[in-house]
Amino acid sequence: MSIDPRWEMVTCRECGKHYRCTPSQDYYESTTLTDGLCWDCFLPARGMPPQAEPTYRRFEHQGE
DSSP, rough: OOOOOTEEEEEBTOOEEEEEEESSSBBHHHHHSSSOOOOHHHHHHHTTOOOOOOOOOOOOOOOO
8 A cells, every 4th residue: 555645744764864755855665655765765775876866847838
């Protein structure tokens, strides 16, 4: 069973960071609002080096 953490307050199980899950600060490998990982803890858990979290920007079409 999985949850939808979008826009919910979540807590990283590794470092304890408490934040709102947004497209800019996602929540990884979660089944509850307290058992997932923030980006900075997710990467080392996967054996990956530190890097900036992907950002998402909403683009609007500009009429000509």
